[in-house]
Amino acid sequence: MTTVAVPASAAAPAEEARPRRGWTQHGLLFVAPFFAIYLAFLVWPLLQGLRMSLSSVNIAGTNDRFVGLANYAEAFGDPRMWRSLGNTVVFTVLSTIPLVLLGLGLALLVHNLRFVQWLWRLSFFGPFLLPSAVVSLLWLQMIYPPEYGLINGALGTDVLWLGDPSTAMWSMVLTTVWWTVGFNFLLYLAALQSIPHHLYEAAELDGASAWHRLRSITLPLLGRTTALVVVLQLLASLKVFDQIYLMTGGGPGDSTRPIIEYAYDAGFTGYRIGYASAVSYILFALIVVVSLAQLRLFRKSEEPS
Amino acid sequence: MTKRFGWGRLVLLAVALVLAAAWLAPIAWAVATSLKPETETTKLPLEWIGSRVTLDAYSLVLGTGGIVKWAVNSLVTAAVVTAMTVLFSAMAAYGFARTSFRGRRALLTVILAGIMVPPQVLIAPLFAEMVSLGLVDTWWAIILPQVAAPLIVYILYKFFQDVPPELEQAAFVDGAGRWRVFFTIVLPLSRPVLAAVSIFTFITTWNNFLWPFLVSTDPNTMTLPVGLANVVQGTFGLRYAQIMASVVLAGLPLLVVFVLFQRQIIRGVAHTGLAGQ
Structure with missing residues (x-):
């Protein structure tokens, strides 16, 4: 990792030299x-x-x-709740796989190229710095439209990317990968840079091929980073709302509506705050399960290796 | 790794160039469209440059004034959130890492448990709270919930635990109090990690959408993402050059800052993103 290893965190507050006494010194x-x-x-x-x-x-x-x-009983019997929860889970699976693999691939690529690093970083990480509204307006108005949109215009096709239930979710995934892969790319790049160089030198002396070095040194050492990246990505994808709300509004039909949007609709357009809270807490329960996995990972990293 | 310049590296370079071009294409298309006359933005076959290059769309967008106001709102709220978050989180983290008081462990546990709470599931009760506090359509409604970020406390807490206590003890022997030690010794020592969490906080606040969107209905308090989502689409209708000019104006500030401070921003995002791991 990029930072120094953390020693056992039990260190009690220092007891030797005490600061002045008095209420202003109270922790x-x-x-x-x-x-x-x-x-x-x-x-x-x-x-x-x-x-x-x-x-x-x-x-x-x-x-x-x-x-x-x-409210919970109603939610569990509500097909639209299940549909939106299902959409969130489908989006999470469909987006996490390319976001992790492509993040890793781009990092390996850039790490091995060693020059014009600023250009690669700007290209792949730049979009991550754009607000969701900017990304959504750009893709909604100029990339996805039939005919004059950049994709259809360049390919000569006439696909209704956002208007067809069979392509809308994939379009959301594509935009999200373009927008946020830079974050995973960056985490992997930092991890790659912290792998000690002498490991590779030794392998090279032994005549190991580039592919062999990748398989037996790089990828195993990225194991922990991958675990963290996957958990962070699952958490981020489960919270998807902005780009879907702004680009399709959850449609066509309910084909892309994520669970957060369903809660938002119930509370802020349906005015049922109680029901909206119940729907939110169903998602919260799911997120807590993933977060507990995350906490376990963090705790493991605090143990001295 | 490889010292020689071979075919393998040439292939890698070609792949990287193609991918970089694909990644930059949408942004380039936004810029290209914003520089076209409005009548040519949907012309087929696609052309990157119109019959003439014009800044008309920009002057129209800037002339309506909204976008500048929203940028100021974004800048102010993001700066205040960042300053409050970093100061209060650093104080709390120092208190947890370096002082002992009754209930310290319990409070720390309550804060660390909060890392699991996604702000998105709190929108309904938080909105009701803002209504009863009368804060809807104010900057404080946008700012305060974003300051309650337990992750930053956790990162700084871990950092302060590793600061050697000897540095502080020398000052304590000289009769300095905790506050002076905190502000004159601990904070200056922590500059890199403070920069990292500041950058991360600023970026996430600047780009935050859902919460500011819920609590600002008045175009005068809207942040940049909210103004774009709410107003641009509504008022500009199908004037694509103007929409893309707004997109470029709204997206550009952070990209320019990124080019200028790449190293610091990358370190800040990677460090905070991994929660100081």
Whole structure:
């Protein structure tokens, strides 16, 4: 990795030379400003969301009655909820595979090229720095349209990329790969640069071919990076909303609508905040499972190797 | 790795050039379209350069004023979020890493658990909270929830644990208090990691869409992504040169900054993206 190895993190606060005493030196004062904001704008809405998901509250804050698990029961029996949850899972699978493999491939390519690094980095990582609205407007208005769009215009085809349910999700994946592969590319590039050079020199002296060096040195050493990249990518893809909302609005039909958009629709166009919270918490449960895998990975990296 | 210049490397270079061209093509197409006269933007067969190169679309877009206002809003909110996040997170991380007080472990656990909470699932209750606080359509509604980023506390906490305590102890012996040690010794030592999390926070805030989109309905408080999504599509209709000029104007600032500060930005994104791993 790019950073120094972290020693065992148990180190208790230093006890030898004590700072002055007095209430201004209390550790809680350092923690308080962040913790206040954290309580107000993360913990509180998290608990409120749970409470709302058990109520029939609407966006105006009225009709706030406790309904138990009725919202969850309704969600589990709601085909549109399942459709949108399914869309999110399909998008996650379809996007994670190329985003990880292409990220790795581009990093290997650029790492071995050793010159005009700035050009490769700008090309592959640049799009990641564009706001989702910029990416969506660009692809919606000038890349995907039938006839004059860049893809159809260049290929001479007339495909309704976004208007056809059978291609719309693939188009979302394509745009997302173009937009965000730079992040994984960067993480892999950093990992490649931290592989000690002498490993390759020894292998080269032994007459190992480039392919052999890749298979037996590079790829095994990228194992942990790959685990992290996959988990981060799963989490990012499960949260997909912006580009789909902005480009297809979830359509055609419900063919691309992700679960976050379904929750958003329920809450902000259907005014049913309680139901929207329940739908959100179903996604949250899924994300917690993936996050726990992530925490395990982080913890493993803190153990001295 | 390979020292000689062989066919293998030539093939690699060709592949890289083709891929780079493919990756740059959409951006180049946006720039090309924005420089065409409006009547030629949908002409077939496609042409990269129109009958004349014109900046009309840019002057029309800038003339309506919206985009400049949104850019200022984005800049201000992203700068305030970054400053507050880094200062408060660094203070909290230092408190957790270097002081001991009752409840320290419990508070730390509550914060670390928050890393798992995706902001997207909080939109409904958070919006209700902003309504009751009367903050909708203000900068504070955009700013405050983005400051509550537990990941940054975690990264800085891990960093501070590795700062040798001897550096601080010398100052404590001289009678310095914790605050002076924090601001004059610990923070200056941490400049690289602070730069990394600042860059990461700024980029994510500058580009954030869903939350600012929910809490700004007034074009005067909209950030750049929200203004583009809301207004550009509505008012410019099918004037593609103007839409692409807006896209270029909105996308350009970070790309220019990236070209200027590539090394720092890459380090910042990679370091924070991997949560300091």
